[in-house]
Amino acid sequence: MFDSMRFRFTDVTGELLASDTRTVAVLAVIGRSMFADRGLIQRFPDRIIDVGIREQAQIGVAGGLALQGFKPIVSGYAPFLVERPYEQIKLDLTHQGVNAILVSVGASWDSSGSGRTHQAPEDVALMATLPGWSIHVPGHPDELELLLRHEHAHGASAYIRTSIDQNRESYTAEPGSIIALRTGSEGSPTILVVGPLVDATLDATSGLDVSVLYASTVVPLDAPALRNFVRGTDVILIEPFLAGTSSGRVADALNDRPIRLFSHGVTEPELRIYGTPRDHREIHGLDAQGIRSFVTRVIQAPLSAA
Amino acid sequence: MVHAQHTTLTQRTTTYNYDDLARLIQIMTGDERHSEAANSTLDVIWTLYDRILNVNPSTADSPRRDLFYLSKGHGPMSFYAVLAAKGFLSTDDLSTFGGRDSILGHHPDRMLVPGVDISSGSLGHGLALSVGAALAMSIDGYDGDIYCLIGDGELDEGSNSEAIALAGRFGLSRLTVIVIDNNSSLHGWPGGITSRFEVEGWSATVVDGRDLDDIERGFRERTTGTPNVLVAQVGNRYV
Missing domain, CATH: 3.40.50.970 (Thiamin diphosphate (ThDP)-binding fold, Pyr/PP domains)
Known part of the structure; x- marks a missing residue:
């Protein structure tokens, strides 16, 4: 069942x-x-x-x-x-x-x-x-x-x-912890994905040199783990709700180093579109294709675009 | 019962009575006294603490006592004066009213003031809280009573309508609401407060909110098996 x-x-x-x-x-x-x-x-x-x-x-x-x-x-x-x-x-x-x-x-x-x-x-x-x-x-x-x-x-x-969207498997073993699902090379971008967007993010970043971190708790944020896992200056936050919701906490956690923080999430709450949850993931760019597009833009973005 | 973290009760050295309350209120000074609001509630709160409530400073932290939820938390000077008269506070506390380091703000904080059961001041919260507390008493099989004081203007808040209906359906006989009726509701229903409660299954009584004996009569004559509301009429002078 x-x-x-x-x-x-x-x-x-x-x-x-x-x-x-x-x-x-x-x-x-x-x-x-x-x-x-x-x-x-x-x-x-x-x-x-x-x-x-x-x-x-x-x-x-x-x-x-x-x-x-x-x-x-x-x-x-x-x-x-x-x-x-x-x-x-x-x-x-x-x-x-x-x-x-x-x-x-x-x-x-x-x-x-x-x-x-x-x-x-x-x-x-x-x-x-x-x-x-x-x-x-x-x-x-x-x-x-x-x-x-x-x-x-x-x-x-x-x-x-809770949400009807869910990942294929459970990742959180310790309440409140951030864990690393994929580790990129030294200096590579780090993606912090929240909640039920893990599968889409892992699919989206297949073949890319990035680290993928996962959090099922956003308050309090597991700052020590985040500091430990981030390997470069580019940090991408992907959340299934209002874009930038956790940006301040991520920035605070990483205030011991220079970073560029990019936030991805819902940017248009007043869509006035019905349809299915799948439609909404796609429209908000939070399906695998949309996430890959966002991540790729970040990777290719020159420093001046930050 | 969950209590304030820093409750320190005052040892009573002086006995106060009703006639002392005006003087105790005068100790509290400042620009935000809401004197009219405080005056409108004085006689009901005094009657509760002097004749009705099963609570005193030594039982303030007991889970087995009556509860008083002052939902009409703006203008709490009467409440503070009664608490001081009954030994929960000292007169020195009253003199700090509204000060930076005072425990007595213009709206009461249960985490700061001994004997205060809820923090209040934003209208329309106390009644739903008292419904929850009455349900808790029922689950625990505790036969204490809970009293919640609101204003007739406060009844404009829609949240009260939810709680009134809920208490009626649940038949919360331990719950008594006192409505201080000073005709301050902008689009109120003159004389219709009892009807609002009765239609939801409450028993209602109208008392003279300036007559201590009549207020006490209203409390003593509550109907069993339903929540009760006392509409305490205090005239138009008191906002």
Whole structure:
């Protein structure tokens, strides 16, 4: 059976509800059917709380539960989990000094046919403005499970962004780490790819002399590993959301050397195009062909073009 | 319960009563006092802490006590004065109000102020937080009560509508909301506040928000089995 991050999230959350009586799942309809299909709503009627289509209240309720010592896992569509109740996240969780795990679905273009309303390429940038939050962008269901269990055990605040796009295999073995998938020659460009864009990036850079690094956690960024793996002055950041979202953190991590940083990602959030997720990857230049084109331009760019 | 990290309770050396509150409020000075807002909530907050709430400085960190969520967090001078009168704060704290190193800001911070259960000041947050806390009490099988104070103007915030409906559906009988009604809602529904709650399954009572005994009566006569709202009418003088 096809395994998705969303399926895995539901299964793992059910296990966490079973193993820890202080864990609560707070839903706003989205995902309810998946919890119901697994018998979890019947099994945990008081700790799976579906507030209905009330996304501001969803975060507020999670805050109230956290104030009373519970560990909320809150899930929903990224635009309605992060963008609509952003002030609630800021004030009802962060400012109250309490923690929750937010897990989104939808990502940048998963629901491409729904148009702009269900697309949130800005979510990670928004969440990154809030202090104390870790931000994870898993590229595989195994990574989602690893990061969710890690954050639940850790008890801090975390935003986990799931997507229907996923890599062929899981790469992250240690939560928060940056790993090297391909190593180029000394002085060659370094590509840091985030989340589910690994396969496309590896395909795109086949035959090129580049290093390819992978991160499923962008906040906090694994700066020591990044410093260790970067072998030249050109650094290319490839992210499946708003272009440049992690540029500042990458630049800060590499402020011990001169670099040229190129950021690739979503640059046109207001596409006004429906179609499929594949269409959107292509339009944003985040399929293999688009990534190769971007990387090639960087490699060929003279210093003055930086 | 998750508590402030730096709670230090004041040892009471003086007994204060209602008549002292005006003097305690006057200790707090500055340009951002929101005196009218503070005045509008004074009698309800005093009644809560003097006659209703199961909390005192020695139980402030206890998970088994009543909770008070001041959603109407702007103009907190009445709240601070009551907390000082009841021994959570010292009068020295009051004199620092709004200062650089004070724990008492123009909007309360639960991480700084002993006895403050939520940080507030942005309107429309306390009610949903109190719904979550009431649910937590229910899961824990704890029969404490939670009180949330909001303003009638604050009810304009759409977030309250979500929480009102939710509390009604969940039948959160431990939750009591006090609406300070000073007719400040720009497009409000005069006399219609109780209807907004009742239509969502709440029990509603209207009290004279300037009469301590009537306020207490309203709290004592709450209906069991539903969330309750007390509409405390304080007239138009208090913004």
